Amino acid sequence: KWNPNCLVGLGEHTWSGEFDEESFSSTDHPDGERRVQDSFVGLKNLGATCYVNTFLQLWFHNRPFRQALFLYQPGPQLGSATQEVFQANDVCGQLQLLFALLQEGCHQCLDPSPFVSALGLDTGLQQDAQEFCKLFLSLLESKLTHQPNEIVRNVISKEFSGIYAYITTCRRCGLRSSRPSRFFELDLNIQGHQQLSDSLQEFFKEESLEGENSYFCDHCQKKQSASRRIELIRLPQTLSLQLLRFVFDR
Numbered sequence: 272k273w274n275p276n277c278l279v280g281l282g283e284h285t286w287s288g289e290f291d292e293e294s295f296s297s298t299d300h301p302d303g304e305r306r307v308q309d310s311f312v313g314l315k316n317l318g319a320t321c322y323v324n325t326f327l328q329l330w331f332h333n334r335p336f337r338q339a340l341f342l343y344q345p346g347p348q349l350g351s352a353t354q355e356v357f358q359a360n361d362v363c364g365q366l367q368l369l370f371a372l373l374q375e376g377c378h379q380c381l382d383p384s385p386f387v388s389a390l391g392l393d394t395g396l397q398q399d400a401q402e403f404c405k406l407f408l409s410l411l412e413s414k415l416t417h418q419p420n421e422i423v424r425n426v427i428s429k430e431f432s433g434i435y436a437y438i439t440t441c442r443r444c445g446l447r448s449s450r451p452s453r454f455f456e457l458d459l460n461i462q463g464h465q466q467l468s469d470s471l472q473e474f475f476k477e478e479s480l481e482g483e484n485s486y487f488c489d490h491c492q493k494k495q496s497a498s499r500r501i502e503l504i505r506l507p508q509t510l511s512l513q514l515l516r517f518v519f520d521r
């Protein structure tokens with residue numbers, strides 16, 4: 272049952288029998304669920320949602336992002352004037368509510384189910400964490416575009432997204448072309464490196480485009496050997512670095 276290689280519990284019920292839900296949630300002392308003052312609040316893993324929880328905690332601890340989310344104004348809700356309990360009606364509202372509970376709540380641990388189901392995620396399916404991060408930040412950015420407050424509208428771009436450019440220089444005529452690109456993180460190769468600075472150095476290293484990889488120069492109007500490197504144009508307030516621990520081997 273606890274085999275970490277059994278990723279989604281595939282066929283689990285056929286060999287492990289009935290699942291005892293109580294064994295997870297039962298706590299003999301209700302006080303044990305109460306948050307100790309000034310401690311952080313945890314998030315319950317709903318099956319394979321640790322990757323979501325990881326990012327929720329990271330984003331929560333980003334203060335400008337959290338503050339901006341608190342300024343988010345949900346759209347009009349049907350019957351909201353008479354509702355006694357606040358109900359978030361979209362992903363941004365759910366995130367706002369979750370942040371509020373992580374900050375002010377009295378429970379030691381929270382259940383992020385409403386947020387996860389608002390995103391339509393399968394709780395039993397492990398997803399690529401980095402992919403989730405990029406997709407979610409893009410989604411959030413598009414959802415926040417109509418917010419009246421400028422801080423809320425621009426928070427994703429300011430906090431998390433930067434711009435770099437591929438600079439290609441023709442070795443014959445010296446023509447320099449720049450192709451800007453937006454990023455949420457820098458993908459760093461770590462194989463063969465001892466330190467982060469070495470990975471960064473490799474990331475910004477100039478590469479040669481020769482032979483089959485030659486570059487079509489607009490000035491020379493033919494394929495030429497060229498050099499290419501990445502140049503940072505704008506950095507976000509929070510720079511994310513992805514360490515490429517896995518390499519695809521066909």
Ligand SMILES: [Zn+2]
Nearest residue numbers: 441444488491
């Ligand atoms: Zn050229």
